[in-house]
Amino acid sequence: MGQKSNIQLPIDEEIEVSPGFIVERRSFMAVFGGMSFAMLPGVIAKAAIEENADKNISFDQFLAEANPLAKKLITDTSISGQDLYLRSIAALTAKLQGIPIPEKFNNTDLGINAEDYKIGVNPGGNPFTVLHWRLEPDAICQPHVHEYGNVVSIGIEGAARVSNYVSNDTFDYDNNGTFQIKKTVDQLLTAGSANLVPLDMIHGFQAGPDGARGLDITTRLKAKPKHSTPYLSIATAPTDPFTGTYDASWVFKP
Ligand SMILES: [Fe+2]
Structure with missing residues (x-):
């Protein structure tokens, strides 16, 4: 031919x-x-x-x-x-290759240290925004709720363990005590794989020893709430292993 x-x-x-x-x-x-x-x-x-x-x-x-x-x-x-x-x-995104690396990455406050989890932007998305993130080796992005936008996370380089959680109830951000969430996904995000985060789902990342880089294709569906985005403190062991139920509480940044 x-x-x-x-x-x-x-x-x-x-x-x-x-x-x-x-x-x-x-x-x-x-x-x-x-x-x-x-x-x-x-x-x-x-x-x-x-x-x-x-x-x-x-x-x-x-x-x-x-x-x-x-x-x-x-x-x-x-x-x-x-x-x-x-x-x-x-x-x-399955065959997406050669993603440009942004010139500038900004520190975020979702890592333990300011340098742990950085975000840049790949412009051109509409109606979504393409965030380009980097996790240092073994660094974490603390678990947080996406309450006004959904996300497709994709891996580009290295590996990060992603955990997703949901609540059976509406999240109460005035709750100073403990509440229950359920782990729905425990995934190793590597180059080419994707993790989906609909509205009101929690996600958190932990990079492997080589660090990790990826995209969050994030789409605003609601107005941004007035309160700052809290992250969650989640118990290391489930209260019910079968259903993946964990105790959790909000951690609001000062
Ligand atoms: Fe997020």
Whole structure:
């Protein structure tokens, strides 16, 4: 076969690639030697799809795909709508390579030390913001609730253990005592993997011995609350191992 080409068709339709999981048709309708996949005999079509699946995409290509898709999906802020939104954005990050490293990283107050957890920005996301984070070796980002925006975290370099928790009740930020949360995810975030944080979910990170770097693709869904973002002190051992229930309390920064 002659020279191959993969050109995105200018089609702005949606396809359901798995139950309830819709992506832009143009993400998948690359043409192969002038023919769309649908026109190719089965074996050739399979080869063409596999070839395209191996293609990496640049950060600019990711934005070109993700921005219009996010604008379309962000309108549904229900639990299922957020799930579709987060999984759709995460799917587009699967082959993302060559992510620019921001010139400037700022310290945050979510590490134990100011230098532990730094954040920069990769501009161009809309309606989401792409935060680029760095954890020093063995450093932590203390667990905190995302109460006004959801997040897709992806690993770029190194490894970080990510823990996600939820509460069965509405969070009460005036509670000075102990309350219960449930661990739903315990994941090693490595290059290319993704962790999803819908509204009102807690996440926290601990880097491995080589440190970790990744992105938080964060989307504001509500007005920012007046109180500062607390982090949580979480008991090391669960009160109920089967359900992953832990005692926790708020830690407000002065
Ligand atoms: Fe966060």
